[in-house]
Amino acid sequence: MPAAAELICGSSKVVDLISRLPPDVFSETCLHILTYLSGLSTGVDAAELSSRLSSSGITVDFGDLQSITRYLLLTFRCAGRQSLSADGLISRLEEGSSRWAKSVLQIIHKLWSEHGAEVKLQQEATGMLSIGQLVDMQWKLGMAMSSDTCRSLNSPYVMVMLKVANPSGQICQKAFEMTIQQFQNLHGQFKEIAAVMETV
Structure with a gap:
């Protein structure tokens, strides 16, 4: 239409x-x-x-x-x-x-x-862009009682909660779990991004 x-x-x-x-x-x-x-x-x-x-x-x-x-x-x-x-x-x-x-x-x-x-x-x-914008990111540490990615119970995990403004303007929330190793890798990537942004 x-x-x-x-x-x-x-x-x-x-x-x-x-x-x-x-x-x-x-x-x-x-x-x-x-x-x-x-x-x-x-x-x-x-x-x-x-x-x-x-x-x-x-x-x-x-x-x-x-x-x-x-x-x-x-x-x-x-x-x-x-x-x-x-x-x-x-x-x-x-x-x-x-x-x-x-x-x-x-x-x-x-x-x-x-x-x-x-x-x-x-x-x-x-009009030329059609990607969402990260509005907020929160995380908390917990202990897994059951999970698809953790091999054993009582393993530590990180719950990540994102608020994203999609191209239409609506803000939506997304949540996902990561292992400690995955979260540390993500943290390292954010540090690399921040270092690159400082040189721009």
């Missing part, structure tokens, strides 16, 4: 979900996404956004929040690739659905007017 078609074929369900959000929550969600698409943050973490909303006393179903963020990511990304003006974006959205609340469209118009040019530049730059 072409990008233009993707942009204007907003699901009525998602439009209804967006229209039910309080204006300040919707504005913060859009700003979170636009900050990422402008290259100023590492990704859109729906879990973190949900946590921030909850701490402000606002409860939004996590699945609904994920649907909203996916739709807004696609919409703003397509608008950036097509170099749409704020008026052009609103026009496309209205063509796609007649269910948009006026206040929602006003927020989108205002934020796209402020951040659209930055998103367009960033989309041009990242």
Whole structure:
């Protein structure tokens, strides 16, 4: 499906979900996404956004929040690739659905007017790349009770947890186990990478 078609074929369900959000929550969600698409943050973490909303006393179903963020990511990304003006974006959205609340469209118009040019530049730059970005890495040492890679029980292992922002902007977590030897090899490779980076 072409990008233009993707942009204007907003699901009525998602439009209804967006229209039910309080204006300040919707504005913060859009700003979170636009900050990422402008290259100023590492990704859109729906879990973190949900946590921030909850701490402000606002409860939004996590699945609904994920649907909203996916739709807004696609919409703003397509608008950036097509170099749409704020008026052009609103026009496309209205063509796609007649269910948009006026206040929602006003927020989108205002934020796209402020951040659209930055998103367009960033989309041009990242259009050539399609790899994920490592956001965070944590590890912990444990004792294996059962494992495919450890030959005997009670062997030490390292659990590695990665947070990766994939090219679509969604942050996902990946976890895997390594033997102590594998982890030491990985550590050595990171040291070599760091030494090379210092010479650049």
